[in-house]
Amino acid sequence: MxxxxxxxxxxxxxxxxxxxxxxxxxxxxFWKVNFQTVAAPVLSALLFLLIFSHVxxxxxxxxxxxxxxxxxxxxxxxxxxxxxxxxxxxxxxxQSKITGNIIFxxxxxxxxxxxxxxxxxxxxxxxxxxxxxVWLVSVFFVDLPLAQPAWVATFAILGGALLATFxxxxxxxxxxxxxxxxxxxxxxMPLTMLSGVFYSIHSLPSFWQQVSHANPFFFMxxxxxxxxFGQSDTSPWLSLAVVGACFIVLATLTLILLGRxxxxxx
Amino acid sequence: MTTPAIRxxxxxxxxxxxxxxxxxxxxxxxxxxxxxxxxxxAGKTTLISALAGLVRADGxxxxxxxxxxxxxxxxxxxxxxxxxxxxxxxxxFTVREVLRIQSGYYGICNNDGWVDxxxxxxxLLSRADASMRTLSGGMKRRVLxxxxxxxxxxxxxxxEPTAGVDVELRxxxxxxxxxxxxxxxxxxxxxxxxxxxxALCGRIAMMxxxxxxxxxxxxxxxxxxxxxxxxxxxxxxxVAEALGGVVSGGWVDFxxxxxxxxxxLLARLREAGAxxxxxxxxxxxxxQVFLEVMRRA
Numbered sequence: 001m002x003x004x005x006x007x008x009x010x011x012x013x014x015x016x017x018x019x020x021x022x023x024x025x026x027x028x029x030f031w032k033v034n035f036q037t038v039a040a041p042v043l044s045a046l047l048f049l050l051i052f053s054h055v056x057x058x059x060x061x062x063x064x065x066x067x068x069x070x071x072x073x074x075x076x077x078x079x080x081x082x083x084x085x086x087x088x089x090x091x092x093x094x095q096s097k098i099t100g101n102i103i104f105x106x107x108x109x110x111x112x113x114x115x116x117x118x119x120x121x122x123x124x125x126x127x128x129x130x131x132x133x134v135w136l137v138s139v140f141f142v143d144l145p146l147a148q149p150a151w152v153a154t155f156a157i158l159g160g161a162l163l164a165t166f167x168x169x170x171x172x173x174x175x176x177x178x179x180x181x182x183x184x185x186x187x188x189m190p191l192t193m194l195s196g197v198f199y200s201i202h203s204l205p206s207f208w209q210q211v212s213h214a215n216p217f218f219f220m221x222x223x224x225x226x227x228x229f230g231q232s233d234t235s236p237w238l239s240l241a242v243v244g245a246c247f248i249v250l251a252t253l254t255l256i257l258l259g260r261x262x263x264x265x266x
Numbered sequence: 267m268t269t270p271a272i273r274x275x276x277x278x279x280x281x282x283x284x285x286x287x288x289x290x291x292x293x294x295x296x297x298x299x300x301x302x303x304x305x306x307x308a309g310k311t312t313l314i315s316a317l318a319g320l321v322r323a324d325g326x327x328x329x330x331x332x333x334x335x336x337x338x339x340x341x342x343x344x345x346x347x348x349x350x351x352x353x354x355x356x357x358x359f360t361v362r363e364v365l366r367i368q369s370g371y372y373g374i375c376n377n378d379g380w381v382d383x384x385x386x387x388x389x390l391l392s393r394a395d396a397s398m399r400t401l402s403g404g405m406k407r408r409v410l411x412x413x414x415x416x417x418x419x420x421x422x423x424x425x426e427p428t429a430g431v432d433v434e435l436r437x438x439x440x441x442x443x444x445x446x447x448x449x450x451x452x453x454x455x456x457x458x459x460x461x462x463x464x465a466l467c468g469r470i471a472m473m474x475x476x477x478x479x480x481x482x483x484x485x486x487x488x489x490x491x492x493x494x495x496x497x498x499x500x501x502x503x504x505v506a507e508a509l510g511g512v513v514s515g516g517w518v519d520f521x522x523x524x525x526x527x528x529x530x531l532l533a534r535l536r537e538a539g540a541x542x543x544x545x546x547x548x549x550x551x552x553x554q555v556f557l558e559v560m561r562r563a
Contacts, residue, residue, distance in 0.1 A: 014373025015340075021370025029358050100354035104413065107318055108371035109343040266281075266321040 019114045022105065026122030030088055037126060041084050042133035045076045049138060052198065062200045063231050069142045071225075074152075075197035077134045078159060078224040082217065085127035085160040086167040086188055089119045093171025094180050097264075106265060112258035116168065116251070123164030124157060131156060145228055151236055152227030158243050159220035163188075165250040172254075172263050191217045201233050216246045269332035271296045271421045271452035272317065277326035279312055279476075286312040288476035290326070294454060294469075296420070299447045301467030301484070302456045303556060308473040310456045311351060314425050318348045330421055344372060347414035351425040351456075355398045355406050361385070362394045364409060365416055372417035384412045387442055404435045411439065415446075422446060423454045428462065440466060464488075464552035472559050479563035484552070491555040496520045496528060498535075499544030506540050519548070 030037040053069035062071040096102035105115065138144065146152065166188075174180040195217035201209050212218045213234075223239030226232035232239075258264070270293045277290040286309050294300045302310050315321035317328050319335050319342070328335045333342035356364060362381065369377035385391045388408040393401060401409065407427065414422060424443065428436045440462065447453045457463055463470060463484075470487055472480040480487060497517045500506045509531070511518035522528055535542060 011340075017373045017375055018371050021367055024370070025359075025367045028363070032358050096356075099357070100350075100352050101356045103320065103350055103352075103354060104356070104368060105371065106320055107343065107346075107348055108368070109340040109373070110371060111340070261322055265319065266315065 014109075015111070015114060018108065018110050019118050022110060022114065022118035023122055026088075026092060026119060027125055029092060030122070030126050034129075037084070037088070038129050038133060041080050041130045042137060045080045045130075045134040046137050048076055049073065049134075049141060053141060063229060066229060067142075070144055071200070071229075072198060073135075073138045073142050073144055074225040074228045075221050077131045077138070078155070078221045079192050079197045080134050081127040081131040081156060081160055082163045082192060082220065083184075083188060084130045085123045085163040086170070086184070088123035088126040089164045089167030090171040090174070090180055090183070091167075092119065092122075093168065094174050094177065097171070097175075098177075102264065112255055115258055116165075116254055119168050120161055120164040120251075123167055124160035127160035127163070128156060145230075147230035148227045150227070152224060154240065155220055155224035155227065155236075155243065158240070158247060159224065162216070162220070162243060162247045162250060165247065165254050168254050169250065169257065172257055175263070191215055195221050196233065197221055216242060219243050268296060269329070270294055271298065271331060272454065273327075273329040273332075274313075274317070275327045277313070277316060277328060278324045279309075279316060279321060280324055285476050287316070287323070290476075290478060292471060292478060292481070294452060296331075296452055297447070297450055299444075299453045299466055299468050300455065301463040301470040302454060302473065303460065303463055303470060303552075304456075304473035305560065307475075309476040310473055311425055312476075313473070314348065314423050314454075314456065317423065318346060319343060344417060345420050347417065347419035347422045349410050349414045349422070349424045349427050351429065353403060353406050353410070353430075355401075355409065357397070357399045360395050360397055361390060361401070361409055361412075364398060365412055368413045369416045374417060377416060380418065381412075381416065384415050387445075388412055389438065404431055407431055407435070408439070411442075420450070421452045421454070425456050426458065427455075428457060428459060436462075460552040460556055470552075472556065472563075474560055474563045477563075480555075480559045487555050487559075488550045488552065491558045493521045493523050493554075494550055495548035496522045496531065497546045497548055498542050500535060500540040500542050502538075502540040505538045506535060509534055509538070517544075517546075522547075 049069070049072065052072055062068060093102070096105070170180055170183045174183065194212070195215050196212065201212045201218065204212065219234070219239035219242040222232045222234055223236045223243065226236040272292070272294040274290050274292040277287050278285070279287040290313060302313070304310050312321060316323045317330065317335060319339055330342040331345040333345060335342040359367065365381045366377065369381065382391065385394055388411060390405065390408055390412065393405060398406065398409065411427065428439060431439070443453060444466065455463065455467060467484055469483050471478050482490070497519050498506065498511070499517055503513050503518055506518040507513050511520050520531055522531070532542065
């Protein structure tokens with residue numbers, strides 16, 4: 001494969017157009033069914049918010065004086081973002097594989113890197129759409145500070161990219177919808193629920209605090225929450241290092257799988 | 267010397283213990299209308315898939331217009347348009363969106379002029395803004411053809427494009443493909459409709475069990491493997507049958523290789539008292555050739 005840096009400009013431009021088109025196609029795909037892909041997850045998060053805040057808001061405070069509903073909201077935003085980023089790349093890939101229309105992407109002169117970048121970025125976009133939706137509706141229920149917006153953006157994008165990448169791996173590996181559902185129900189959902197979305201891990205016994213530190217979802221949500229309150233269960237720098245390392249590992253694995261055509265090119 | 271449109275050397279591919287391609291060597295010149303024939307499971311689709319990069323070969327090399335399909339996949343795929351055998355489509359998009367997206371994959375922006383022309387030539391212009399889900403099977407098949415052409419590839423591979431397609435559409439499709447060939451595109455066709463291959467292809471390869479078992483011009487294959495048949499209506503069919511004819515529906519068929527054989531046969535029938543009152547000559551066809559080649563292979 002020629003080194004892209006030494007390629008003529010028109011060649012590089014055509015690669016960029018290919019990337020942009022695949023990204024556009026993936027965004028258009030979920031946007032055409034936005035009631036299902038954006039509105040429904042926003043509604044789910046809103047229901048969590050209403051129920052938990054009604055039950056617990058006056059009884060529980062976190063980080064000293066932060067109301068429970070305020071504490072919960074960034075967790076719900078991040079949980080929705082992560083789950084939808086995963087759902088987008090994984091479901092798009094498995095649908096394309098099962099219906100056979102993945103062939104149109106595989107026939108085209110799109111490299112593994114372009115394939116990866118476009119699918120991952122589109123999934124991040126969906127996660128961000130949902131996250132902004134949850135944030136906007138939460139404004140009516142909770143007064144949410146925004147102490148350090150850069151951390152919010154960093155963890156939103158990096159966490160979304162991590163789950164989008166994981167979704168690509170799941171979409172490549174799975175051959176049936178129930179295999180993908182197993183990924184979602186037995187891995188993504190428990191790791192998200194046990195990551196501190198609904199509680200501070202300081203409220204857990206010491207053993208479970210240690211267990212939580214083995215869950216990368218904890219670092220994504222904790223770092224994201226730091227951006228809102230300026231305080232968190234662990235250092236945002238440690239969270240950034242863990243999430244960044246996980247992303248690099250998964251992205252490398254994804255590029256290797258794509259490069260070998262694993263389960264895509266016979 | 268001009269590089270061939272397609273060059274395949276020592277190509278092998280196995281799926282477990284099944285050897286799908288057992289050492290294929292093949293060159294297809296630029297501008298050819300080439301037929302790839304074989305029974306189900308012969309390896310035609312695997313060969314096409316390897317050419318298109320959908321399948322990774324175990325060994326050997328494949329080039330499209332001089333570009334290796336693995337080492338220089340970008341240029342190889344730019345030169346190749348493939349109409350897949352399966353009737354696949356993306357249900358989320360309209361016909362025009364599908365073609366714009368497909369153009370973009372190949373690095374082409376603002377392709378609407380060419381897209382409209384393809385749609386017009388495939389009689390799809392009125393359905394350009396329809397969702398793919400609402401199209402009939404024949405229309406979806408034509409969209410597949412259009413998708414393969416958005417980047418104006420010099421080499422076009424059609425993998426059984428008329429399977430399950432009605433006669434009218436098939437005729438229209440072949441007119442279009444013939445025009446593409448006349449415009450300079452190299453066409454590679456697989457089909458189970460042998461009369462189509464005979465009418466369209468200048469050269470044909472026949473495959474069986476992952477190997478090419480016959481490769482020649484269509485004319486040569488017809489003359490090498492096939493005989494004409496002389497069909498006669500005679501007064502005493504039992505006499506004609508005794509002379510080697512096959513009685514079928516009031517006619518007696520004889521295999522004939524040369525004109526003098528006709529004279530000899532007619533003379534022998536006359537001598538035996540079997541007067542001939544009807545005659546027709548059956549031309550050799552590719553179906554006979556195909557069956558003979560497969561029998562011998």
